Amino acid sequence: MSKPLIGVLLGAILGLIDGLTAWFTPAVRDQLLGIVIGSTLKGIIAGVAIGFFAKKFHSLPLGIVFGLLVGAFLAWLVAFMQGGYYFEIILPGTLVGLIVGFATQKYGKPAVTANT
Amino acid sequence: MRWLSDDKLKHLRSVVSEPDFSATKYTFVKELGRGGMGVVCLAEDRELDRLVAIKVLNTPELTADFGDRMIREAQIIARLEHPGIVPVHDVGTLPDGRIFYAMKYVRGSRLDEYAAQGASLRDRLRKFQSVCDAVAFAHAHGVIHRDLKPQNIMIGSFGEVLVLDWGIAKIRDDPRSSAFHQTTEGAVIGTRNYMSPEQARGEVDQLDERADIYSLGAVLSFLLKDQPKVSKAAHAISSKATATAKESRYASASHLSADIGRLLDAEPVSAYRENAFERTSRWVGKNRFLVLLVLAYLLMRIFLIFTSRR
Numbered sequence: 001m002s003k004p005l006i007g008v009l010l011g012a013i014l015g016l017i018d019g020l021t022a023w024f025t026p027a028v029r030d031q032l033l034g035i036v037i038g039s040t041l042k043g044i045i046a047g048v049a050i051g052f053f054a055k056k057f058h059s060l061p062l063g064i065v066f067g068l069l070v071g072a073f074l075a076w077l078v079a080f081m082q083g084g085y086y087f088e089i090i091l092p093g094t095l096v097g098l099i100v101g102f103a104t105q106k107y108g109k110p111a112v113t114a115n116t
Numbered sequence: 117m118r119w120l121s122d123d124k125l126k127h128l129r130s131v132v133s134e135p136d137f138s139a140t141k142y143t144f145v146k147e148l149g150r151g152g153m154g155v156v157c158l159a160e161d162r163e164l165d166r167l168v169a170i171k172v173l174n175t176p177e178l179t180a181d182f183g184d185r186m187i188r189e190a191q192i193i194a195r196l197e198h199p200g201i202v203p204v205h206d207v208g209t210l211p212d213g214r215i216f217y218a219m220k221y222v223r224g225s226r227l228d229e230y231a232a233q234g235a236s237l238r239d240r241l242r243k244f245q246s247v248c249d250a251v252a253f254a255h256a257h258g259v260i261h262r263d264l265k266p267q268n269i270m271i272g273s274f275g276e277v278l279v280l281d282w283g284i285a286k287i288r289d290d291p292r293s294s295a296f297h298q299t300t301e302g303a304v305i306g307t308r309n310y311m312s313p314e315q316a317r318g319e320v321d322q323l324d325e326r327a328d329i330y331s332l333g334a335v336l337s338f339l340l341k342d343q344p345k346v347s348k349a350a351h352a353i354s355s356k357a358t359a360t361a362k363e364s365r366y367a368s369a370s371h372l373s374a375d376i377g378r379l380l381d382a383e384p385v386s387a388y389r390e391n392a393f394e395r396t397s398r399w400v401g402k403n404r405f406l407v408l409l410v411l412a413y414l415l416m417r418i419f420l421i422f423t424s425r426r
Contacts, residue, residue: 014413024421088420095416099409106406 007051015043071097
């Protein structure tokens, strides 16, 4: 599987799970659908960015750091727009970015370059 | 009459037992080892000014036909140009009629010495895979080694793996072929502990690549025997390679090498059917970091759920 595809799939899945866990917070349970959609979209965007970074730079440490930064930034953006829950949004978002960064570098196949 | 001292007697004995290289371009330096097949010496090639290892075979008589065959086979084996194969440089006859062949002198440790130095299981398996690759190359060129054992495998100073001693190798599908050593039906050649059952029975005509695969399996078994944590899969590979019925062994050295590669990459091997628990443990072992990350994520999630409820 290509690195961007792994990034998108993993970002979407982890984003979806991330959003669904909002169910455990009674105060935001009525906004669950919006949170799930937003979280999934955030995961996809992070996955695309991390996946393309992984395609360009073949380095596990760099991939992890980039994933962590992208995850943290996007999560901060969401928390900022939300106007609260910084800790609850940024911490998991950062970890999701880290996981996607690791997985794209570790499991994604590098692009094949034509040798002609 | 004066008696000779023990030291002088020992010296005289060694001089007498030294191969006589006087009619060749080689100068005897020292004896490197001695076995059932003959003696291996370190010698200097005066023409090319380099050290070579020379094996002098214990051949009782030399007929013209045998000499021709030996030279032809030496040519074939010398053509095995592979980084894992020590080629035969030269072949000839000593004044006493014994056949010798010269090969590259390799500095390093024999595989048994390398293992005794405490090499890790992973390193041993990597070296073993290189041996399989070299043997697979020889097989692809129709050459069967017939005497694979740790003592015939060298680990060079830079970690390179070299298969030595192709002196009793057999050229497959050649009715006139035997090897440097005349191998007639019923004659047992090779090394007992590493020899396939068919080779031990002296069934020279029945020998094919799978005889070498048996020996490779025995070498693998030797490499595994003093290791504390050897997986069932590794033992299964060794058992499959050393199956009594040659039909049950690996079809080729490449297949054996591929299974070792899979074992090193923590992937399922063809020789062993693992259960669900073993499959999961292998996957977790292979993806330890990812598993840790996901666990950390889950723990963090549980922590957040409890803190947000307060």
